[in-house]
Amino acid sequence: MLLLGIDIGTSSVKVSVVDAAAQRVVASASYPETESPIISLQTGWAEQSPDMWWHQTGQAIALCHKKGGYNPEDISAIGIAYQMHGLVLVDKNQKVLRNSIIWCDSRAVEIGDKAFEDIGQEACLSHMLNSPGNFTASKLAWVKVNEPELYDKIDKIMLPGDYIAMKLTGEITTSASALSEGIFFDFQFNGLSKDVVDYFGFDNELFPVVKPVFSSHGRLTADVAAALRLNTGIPVTYKAGDQPNNALSLNVLKPGEVAATAGTSGVIYGVSDELTYDPQSRVNTFAHVNYTNERKRLGVLLCINGTGSLYRWIKNSFGSSLTYQQMNAEAEKAPTGADDLRILPFGNGAERMLNNKLVGAHLLNIDLNLHSPAHIFRAAQEGIACAFRYGLDIMRENGMNPTLIKAGKNNMFLSELFTRTFVSATGVPVELHNNDGSAGAAIGAGIGAEIFSSAADAFSNASAIDRVEPKSDSFEEVYQDWKGLLQKQINSLQP
Known part of the structure; x- marks a missing residue:
């Protein structure tokens, strides 16, 4: 029996076919080969076309079929993972009304901050576990204020995974996990947040029917099945944001277990059974994939917007003729601390762990007579690892103290140097x-x-x-220097 998984990423769409009995991937494919564009009409804005995601999904599935090794007719269920926090709007004919305002878009920060103040800190944190901040609810409020004619045409609002499921099945559903990542969910009442809905003036009818993450979210329609060479009626039985899904893929489901990823963005994601929150909402708590009203399972999420995105920029700017593997090999030639070259990896929108500040990315202490591309490659990896440590210390303040972090051997964790540096910076085995x-x-x-x-x-x-343990050669001096430079930059933004 085969299972089809679809991952709607910022850079591309990837699909995999898994043999359920053997629990192994029999084929996978990504589309496109080059990274998908992010539309930025103004500084701090970030949009993508949902129709682009749908086209890429079809192309990725076709490429997977082309590789062979399985019969598409043996696929019996479909699961969807997706980039979190994006806003998708459709009319009554299920037509997309505008580009999706995606996760790293910063336009709604002030709207979310004002909502936090007006609804009240205690109410937001105790009921939603987060500030409305720069999340989906605030993005919808931005549309309501700035695009009122378009807003009036909205029939349903969705997250990216809900949209792909709609295209597959014709049905629109969501989940408690999805609502919580948009800051639409009230954990005290286990339902749609009346505080948020009333404050922003949203109509309850805008929200899809709520179903468990692990349940039927519709069945493949005949026309879509024919186009994708799949059987009509295959159920979509799972939808989750990319970080809860990454935790699931690492079997991180129990309280105290922790996952990490370092793709376009960097995340540490720990599971808790307590309705905890950070008083400054620098790390965020959402309903995990196995959350139920009776059995609380929360995902405590630290996000760094610019990890792989920073390393891609470094490659394009300083290593365009090199592969990432070659860059990693060059980085090994520079010493620990990169001869005092430091990089702050914060150039991809407002950073929640820095109180939604637009700090920007910075290369600091450049010595034109000393530093080479190898130094820059190493300083980038060290800067990303330091950002993880900075965020992990915030999680520790809030009671999350991991003794082990699970990660996939992909993206930045393909670099042995980055993995060692991450472990040295955090002091936690990976x-x-x-x-x-x-x-x-x-x-x-x-x-x-x-x-x-x-x-x-x-x-x-x-x-x-593999398992990588911390070694005695401490990275602490480098981290403290990096942290001091970050604080100076934050202080320079104070009014």
Whole structure:
């Protein structure tokens, strides 16, 4: 029995077909080969076309079929992972009304901050576990204020995964996990937040029907099935944001377990069974994929907007003739601390862990007679690792003290130097796994379709491929210097 997983990323769409019995990927493909564009009409804005995601989904599935090795007719369930916090708007004919305002867009920061003040800090944090900040609810409010004629045409609002499920099935659903990532969910009442809806003046009818993450979110329509060479009626049985899904793919489901990823953005994601929140909303708490009213499972999320995006910029600017593997090899030639060259990796929108400030990316202490591209490559990896440490210390303030972090051996964690530096900076061992967002979505589909008897059954064959332990050669001096430079930059932004 086969499962299809779809991962709607910022850079591309990836799909995987997983053999449920063997718990292994039999084929996978991504589209496009080059990174998808982000539309930025103004500084701090970031949009993508939902129709682009749908086109890329079809192309990725076609490429996967082309690789062969399986019969598409054996696929029995579909799961979807997606970039979090994006706003998708459709009219009554399920036609997209505008480009999606995606996760790293900063236009709604002031709207969210004012809502936090007006609704009240205690009410927001105790009920939503977060400030409305720069999340989906605030983005919808921006549309309501700035594009009122378009707003009046909205039939349903969705997150990116809800949209792809709609295109597959013709049905529009959401989940408590999805609503919580948009700051639409009240954890005290386990439903749509009356405080947020009333404050912004949203109509309850704008929100889709709420279903569990692991459940049927519709079945493949005949015309879409024919176009994708799949069977009509295949159910979509799982939808989750990319970070909860990454945690699922690493079998991070129990309180105290922690996952990390360093793709376009960088994330540490820990599971808790307590309705906790950061008083400054620098880290955020959402309903995890296995959250229920009776059994609280929360995902505490630290996000750094610019990790892989920074390293891509470094490559384009200083290593365009090199592969990432060659850049990593060059970085190893520079010493620890990169001869005092420091990089602050914060140039991809407002950073929640820095109180939604637009700090920007910075290369500091450049010595034109000393520093080479190797120094820049190393300083970039060290700067990203330092940003992870800075955020992890905030999580520690809020009671999340991991003794092990699980990560997939992909993206930045493909670099042995980055992995060692991450471990040195955080002081926490990292366990590396062969995981993948699209494969995780496929496993989620199997859980939702009850092909697996339980989540534990879904990972019965899973095992780590490597473990990296902290060493005695402390990275602390480099980190403290980096932190001091960051604080100076933050202070320079104070009015």
